[in-house]
Amino acid sequence: MRLFSILSSCLAPAALLALAESGVAQDLTPPGVRVIAEHSIPAGLKIDGVAFGGLSSIERDPETGDFLAVSDDRAERGPARFYRLRLEIEAGRAPAQAITGLEIVGWTELKAKDGWSYPAGAIDPEALRAAPGGGFYLATESDGESGPSVTLLDAEGAFRARLAPPLHHLPSAEAGVRDNQAYEALAVLPDGRIAVGLESALKQDGPAASVDQGALVRVTLYDPETRAAVAEHVYPIDPIAARPIPADGFADAGLVALLANPDGTLFALERSFAVGQGNVVKLYLTTFGGADDVLARASLSDGAAPPRAMAKRLVHSFQAGGAHQRVDNLEGVAFGPEIDGAPTLVFVSDDNFNSGRQVTQFIVLGLD
DSSP: OGGGOHHHHHSOHHHHHHHHTSSSOOOOOOOOEEEEEEEEEETTOEETTEEOOOBOOOEEOTTTOOEEEEBOOOSSSSSSEEEEEEEEEOTTSOHHHHEEEEEEEEEEEOBOTTSSBOOTTSOOEEEEEEOTTSSEEEEESOOSSSSSEEEEEOTTSOEEEEOBOOGGGSOOSSSSOOTTOSEEEEEEOTTSOEEEEESSOOGGGOOOOOSSOOEEEEEEEEOTTTOBEEEEEEEEEOOOSSOOSSTTSOEEEEEEEEEEOTTSOEEEEEEEEETTTEEEEEEEEEOSTTOOOOTTOSOTTSSSOOOOOOOEEEEEEEOBTTTBSOOOOEEEEEEOOOBTTBOEEEEEEOOTTOTTTOEEEEEEEEEO
16 A cells, blocks of 8 residues: 555655655555445433543554544543443454444543642533553643643643643634644654644634635644644635535534644544534645645735645545545544455544534545
8 A cells, every 4th residue: 555655664764754744745556445334323312421432532552452442522421531442353244234343341531730630610621642652632722721722741631741832823803723623633744743633724824614615624743742833734624515504503613633644734624514504524644745834924815926835645535425424523543453464444423412413433544
């Protein structure tokens, strides 16, 4: 498979960094994909008396092979938490029967800086990734202290450190992140840097995506040692896929997940939703190569030339009625186990704790 080519095994981290930031974009030939498995858990399930759901990201534990999924419950239905899951996937079955085992092992509480539990409404977790050397990075849209944040946690979910966001991200009436559209996507690059993607455009960068036009969302790169932002690029999200029914109904689109490949490219997951139309979710392959660094630009509406955005190529479109019987609110992606000798991607949806109407959906794609 081209995606995991000789580049990923032979180049040192410094060379990978040079490749990712070179003026020439990397080869973005997308891999072929096939649907291996789909499985759903209806909203309303409780584990130890706490509502299960709201899964906004998924990550594979490099030590155990289990999957870790953070809930975006704002500590209102239970403690702020992430779950440990075990999936058994059997090759050669129809997708609806291919996940032969799904065990919710338990959950771990996310703790605030002082070691105390988060009070209700004080945190909005959105993404969790394993940190090199142990522990996790957690991206939140709000942490009760400084607005959107990325923090380093230990293996037990306790606070270790916070990354310093650029000042132009901080929310105000006219600028900064939009409400509930802040830090949604999180990836750890091969060189150890942390990539944090906004769900929507900053207020001062232009309007959010609409049916008629897409938007530019920022992806910020942080140094793991200094915990400071060192670069920033813009990723072009698609317009909303369909007009809502009725026409004044809710609709939005945004970047919801990033997953780094060993060669420095990334998978990007975009989700579009419109009332009366449902979800259309697209997986892209993207790169920082050739994209302008906009960290020094507090606004993209500053009169300067528009920045060169990250290039992207479509890998797979999740739409009900095609390869998928149903497409719920997919928000997370992680590498899965090899099946038939090929790598896989595992996706999970956020059911919004919407009992009777939404589900926690798992989809497994094989990469050819």
